[in-house]
Amino acid sequence: MGLDDRKLAVLRAIVEDYVATQEPVGSRALVERHQLGVSPATVRNDMAVLEEEGYIRQPHTSAGRVPTDRGYRLFVDRLSKVKPLSPAERRAIERFLVGAVDLDDVVHRTVRLLAQLTRQVAVVQYPSLARSSVRHLELVPISTTRLMLVMIADTGRVEQRLVEMPAPILADDVTDMRRLVNEKLVGTRLSETPPLVQALVDEASPDRRPAMAALSSVLLETLVERHEERIALAGTANLARSGLLDFQGSLRPILEALEEEVVLLKLIGEVEPSTMRVRIGDENEIDNLRAASVVSTGYGPGSTIVGGLGVLGPTRMDYPGTIATVRAVARYVGDLLAQN
Amino acid sequence: MGLDDRKLAVLRAIVEDYVATQEPVGSRALVERHQLGVSPATVRNDMAVLEEEGYIRQPHTSAGRVPTDRGYRLFVDRLSKVKPLSPAERRAIERFLVGAVDLDDVVHRTVRLLAQLTRQVAVVQYPSLARSSVRHLELVPISTTRLMLVMIADTGRVEQRLVEMPAPILADDVTDMRRLVNEKLVGTRLSETPPLVQALVDEASPDRRPAMAALSSVLLETLVERHEERIALAGTANLARSGLLDFQGSLRPILEALEEEVVLLKLIGEVEPSTMRVRIGDENEIDNLRAASVVSTGYGPGSTIVGGLGVLGPTRMDYPGTIATVRAVARYVGDLLAQN
DNA sequence: TCCTGGCACTCGACTGTAGCGAGTGCCAGT
DNA sequence: ACTGGCACTCGCTACAGTCGAGTGCCAGGA
Numbered sequence: 001m002g003l004d005d006r007k008l009a010v011l012r013a014i015v016e017d018y019v020a021t022q023e024p025v026g027s028r029a030l031v032e033r034h035q036l037g038v039s040p041a042t043v044r045n046d047m048a049v050l051e052e053e054g055y056i057r058q059p060h061t062s063a064g065r066v067p068t069d070r071g072y073r074l075f076v077d078r079l080s081k082v083k084p085l086s087p088a089e090r091r092a093i094e095r096f097l098v099g100a101v102d103l104d105d106v107v108h109r110t111v112r113l114l115a116q117l118t119r120q121v122a123v124v125q126y127p128s129l130a131r132s133s134v135r136h137l138e139l140v141p142i143s144t145t146r147l148m149l150v151m152i153a154d155t156g157r158v159e160q161r162l163v164e165m166p167a168p169i170l171a172d173d174v175t176d177m178r179r180l181v182n183e184k185l186v187g188t189r190l191s192e193t194p195p196l197v198q199a200l201v202d203e204a205s206p207d208r209r210p211a212m213a214a215l216s217s218v219l220l221e222t223l224v225e226r227h228e229e230r231i232a233l234a235g236t237a238n239l240a241r242s243g244l245l246d247f248q249g250s251l252r253p254i255l256e257a258l259e260e261e262v263v264l265l266k267l268i269g270e271v272e273p274s275t276m277r278v279r280i281g282d283e284n285e286i287d288n289l290r291a292a293s294v295v296s297t298g299y300g301p302g303s304t305i306v307g308g309l310g311v312l313g314p315t316r317m318d319y320p321g322t323i324a325t326v327r328a329v330a331r332y333v334g335d336l337l338a339q340n
Numbered sequence: 341m342g343l344d345d346r347k348l349a350v351l352r353a354i355v356e357d358y359v360a361t362q363e364p365v366g367s368r369a370l371v372e373r374h375q376l377g378v379s380p381a382t383v384r385n386d387m388a389v390l391e392e393e394g395y396i397r398q399p400h401t402s403a404g405r406v407p408t409d410r411g412y413r414l415f416v417d418r419l420s421k422v423k424p425l426s427p428a429e430r431r432a433i434e435r436f437l438v439g440a441v442d443l444d445d446v447v448h449r450t451v452r453l454l455a456q457l458t459r460q461v462a463v464v465q466y467p468s469l470a471r472s473s474v475r476h477l478e479l480v481p482i483s484t485t486r487l488m489l490v491m492i493a494d495t496g497r498v499e500q501r502l503v504e505m506p507a508p509i510l511a512d513d514v515t516d517m518r519r520l521v522n523e524k525l526v527g528t529r530l531s532e533t534p535p536l537v538q539a540l541v542d543e544a545s546p547d548r549r550p551a552m553a554a555l556s557s558v559l560l561e562t563l564v565e566r567h568e569e570r571i572a573l574a575g576t577a578n579l580a581r582s583g584l585l586d587f588q589g590s591l592r593p594i595l596e597a598l599e600e601e602v603v604l605l606k607l608i609g610e611v612e613p614s615t616m617r618v619r620i621g622d623e624n625e626i627d628n629l630r631a632a633s634v635v636s637t638g639y640g641p642g643s644t645i646v647g648g649l650g651v652l653g654p655t656r657m658d659y660p661g662t663i664a665t666v667r668a669v670a671r672y673v674g675d676l677l678a679q680n
Numbered sequence: 681t682c683c684t685g686g687c688a689c690t691c692g693a694c695t696g697t698a699g700c701g702a703g704t705g706c707c708a709g710t
Numbered sequence: 711a712c713t714g715g716c717a718c719t720c721g722c723t724a725c726a727g728t729c730g731a732g733t734g735c736c737a738g739g740a
Contacts, residue, residue: 026732039684044733062691062732101502140476140492148498150490152480158488160498162441236576237595251591255577366703379713384704402703402720 003053007046009036011055012079014047015067019318024064069281069315072293076278076319083320085328089117093332100336103127103156107232110309110333115235117325120313121258123268123296126230127155127306127337133189139178139215144168149218153190155306155337159228163218166210177212180204181219194220231264238313246291246314253288258312263288268308271298276323281315291315295322299330301338309333343393347386349376351395352419354387355407359656364404409621409655412633416618416659423660425668429457433672440676443467443496447572450649450673455575457665460653461598463608463636466570467495467646467677473529479518479555484508489558493530495646495677499568503558506550517552520544521559534560571604578653586631586654593628598652603628608648611638616663621655631655635662639670641678649673 003011013034017025027040027047036043047065050056055071058064067075096113100106107124114122132153140148147163184196197216204212236258239251247254257263263286279294289312296310309330311322343351353374357365367380367387376383387405390396395411398404407415436453440446447464454462472493480488487503524536537556544552576598579591587594597603603626619634629652636650650666 024732028732040732041684041686041734042682045683048734058733060690060692062689062730064732102500135482136480136488138478138480138490140478140490142475142492148476148492150478150480150498150500152482152488158490158500160442160490234599237592237599240590240592240595250580252577252580255580259574259577364703368703380703381705381714382712385712388705398704400719400721402701402718404703 003049006036006038007050008074008079009034010043010046011050011067011071012075014050014056014065015071015075015079018066019316022316024059024066026064029064067316069283072280072315072319073283076280076323080320082327083324085324089325090328092117093329097332097336103158106156106333106336110329111232111234114309114311114326114329115238117329118311118313118322119235119241120238120311120317120322121233121235122309122311123264124232124309125265125269125307126232127153127157127300128229128269129153129157129159130191131155131189131300131304131306132157133187134185134193137178137181137185139174139181141169141171141174147174147215149215161218163215166214169211173208173211177208177215180212181215229261229265229269231261233258233264235311246316254292254312257286257288267294267312268296268310271305271308276327277310278319278323293317293319295319295326297326297330299334299337301334306337343389346376346378347390348414348419349374350383350386351390351407351411352415354390354396354405355411355415355419358406359658362656364399364406366404369404407656409623412620412655412659413623416620416663420660422667423664425664429665430668432457433669437672437676443498446496446673446676450669451572451574454649454651454666454669455578457669458651458653458662459575459581460578460651460657460662461573461575462649462651463604464572464649465605465609465647466572467493467497467640468569468609469493469497469499470531471495471529471640471644471646472497473527474525474533477518477521477525479514479521481509481511481514487514487555489555497570501558503555506554509551513548513551517548517555520552521555569601569605569609571601573598573604575651586656594632594652597626597628607634607652608636608650611645611648616667617650618659618663633657633659635659635666637666637670639674639677641674646677 010030013030013036014025017030017033027043030036030043031038031040047056050071051058051065054068055074056065057068059066093113096109097106100109103126107126111122111124114124132155134151135154136152138150138152140150142148142162145165145168147165147169148160149163150158150160152158180200184200185193188196197219201209201212201216236255239247239254266286267289276295276297279296281293282290284290284292284294291314292312293315294310294312296308298305298308300306310326313322350370353370353376354365357370357373367383370376370383371378371380387396390411391398391405394408395414396405397408399406433453436449437446440449443466447466451462451464454464472495474491475494476492478490478492480490482488482502485505485508487505487509488500489503490498490500492498520540524540525533528536537559541549541552541556576595579587579594606626607629616635616637619636621633622630624630624632624634631654632652633655634650634652635657636648638645638648640646649670651662653662
């Protein structure tokens with residue numbers, strides 16, 4: 001239970017060395033590389049305690065020690081200071097994000113930037129519709145019985161859906177419906193729209209009601225209920241970088257998990273007031289990712305949060321550096337969104 | 341040079357066995373599993389010839405034979421019949437694609453379907469803008485100096501771009517411009533628009549010209565010139581399936597290549613009149629993919645082609661089955677698009 | 681009480697040797 | 711032109727031996 005300062009220092013040293021070298025670290029190497037001021041034998045005693053407490057373990061009897069998930073957890077909670085970004089990194093961020101013209105563009109650039117800076121897999125969620133409000137709704141006739149509904153959100157997101165009309169519809173009717181939905185819905189948060197949409201149907205004149213009902217059901221079902229979240233992913237090649245030593249030999253489960261949008265959303269989408277979220281190995285709810293760690297946070301203009309972003313890598317990752325990078329990128333993106 | 345029928349049969353047997361077992365195949369095993377009607381010794385002589393001609397090779401001196409890229413090439417060109425799809429596969433295709441509501445939806449379902457059926461990496465290009473024509477253009481005011489341009493193509497693709505206005509603009513002006521661009525551009529192929537767009541600017545009244553110029557430059561630059569192609573990808577987890585025996589040990593180069601949209605476009609985007617394209621190992625122009633094979637084809641409503649789709653896998657793949665699946669899926673998708 | 685040097689021990693990694701077996705190339709015979 | 715036989719090659723596996731990094735423990739000293 002009692003972990004004195006030196007034992008903590010030993011744990012920190014083990015984590016740092018292991019992250020750097022990727023090899024089990026022994027007592028001799030430890031005292032050589034760090035100024036611990038004690039002999040290897042002493043370190044060994046400390047290690048024995050740390051192992052008993054579950055912070056480190058031995059791959060085999062006569063090998064060095066390796067941090068456990070619990071060890072990493074202690075490390076990030078109490079032993080690491082957030083590393084300030086290097087000027088080069090700051091410049092890279094600015095260079096990358098300046099010149100983005102489009103929301104799509106911003107998201108794409110961000111995800112590639114994150115992957116490149118952290119050398120890991122990066123995930124960026126598009127601004128969540130549930131957290132957006134309506135800026136404009138457009139109805140475009142495609143044929144006599146088909147409309148295209150285009151929704152532009154204040155976050156810059158644009159979504160389009162086909163709406164099948166129950167009966168042929170006139171240009172005037174379209175104009176009218178366009179005016180109505182815009183009057184009622186522009187400015188409202190998407191999560192608050194359902195009653196308003198219902199009211200639109202109820203108030204429509206009887207001959208327009210079927211058309212309005214079709215429109216509203218598309219609005220409700222596809223935009224509000226299963227609020228279509230979108231996700232961008234980059235850097236999967238980084239998984240294969242450090243050989244197969246991490247991820248216990250097989251990339252398959254990881255790649256499988258990354259193909260499921262639902263999983264990705266779970267990873268970075270559950271945005272909480274907390275600023276930064278680190279899930280280490282077993283702490284991940286998804287089985288396939290029990291050999292990986294995820295660092296994620298929310299982003300948005302000002303202090304509001306409209307979506308999540310983060311990176312995924314081996315449990316053996318540079319937590320301080322990764323956390324710093326993720327935080328910095330999230331801030332830059334937030335600022336960028338605020339400019340609109 | 342002279343490859344008589346039996347030698348070809350031997351090559352076919354080698355390819356089939358190697359694809360099935362993933363192990364070098366020897367002369368004894370070959371006569372046992374296939375009815376060749378000759379002795380192992382005879383087969384050995386044939387193998388020696390095939391090896392001399394570069395169709396097969398020995399991993400090491402006393403191992404069985406493995407097909408070379410050239411051997412696979414001969415196999416697909418002259419030795420394989422396209423395998424008819426199983427009813428189960430046909431059903432899977434229908435089940436998967438029925439119920440797609442959206443172009444996005446169609447593309448997503450298609451790429452997942454392809455990945456699942458072939459158990460390889462699937463790539464689907466969105467209908468190319470260059471091959472689309474304009475169905476409708478919409479201008480939506482975002483602020484006094486910003487418009488959003490939404491273009492709907494006949495293929496169902498929807499693209500939006502922000503347009504910065506050089507000066508504040510009135511609602512009437514927007515209405516006017518919307519009418520003008522629609523009058524002139526609807527129905528034209530995107531590749532033919534540049535002169536028409538230029539004409540729009542020239543013919544605009546002097547006070548409207550700056551605004552029209554801004555609009556037209558966005559149209560030309562982002563939609564026509566660098567005709568934004570979009571790509572969907574699925575099944576990367578399949579790369580890690582058969583261990584690391586394929587792809588000579590490292591997935592990294594493959595994953596890297598798959599992250600580059602440009603590369604993906606090269607893979608499946610160069611649509612030719614030819615119906616089906618198979619590139620085997622070295623035949624790939626991209627270095628990172630010299631250990632992989634790509635099977636691709638074009639798709640579109642009726643006999644026109646609007647985009648490409650295909651799969652990527654190890655050179656050791658089931659070519660007849662893969663080709664059949666890719667072709668069938670492409671046809672289904674084409675039919676689906678034709679219904680709009 | 682805590683730290684240290686010393687020592688015996690463990691065990692993985694590496695090396696070298698030997699036997700096995702799948703597979704080949706070649707050749708003489710039919 | 712095909713076949714059976716035979717010597718040969720060479721990767722794979724098992725086994726034994728050595729090396730060395732690393733540990734746990736203990737007795738002695740601050």
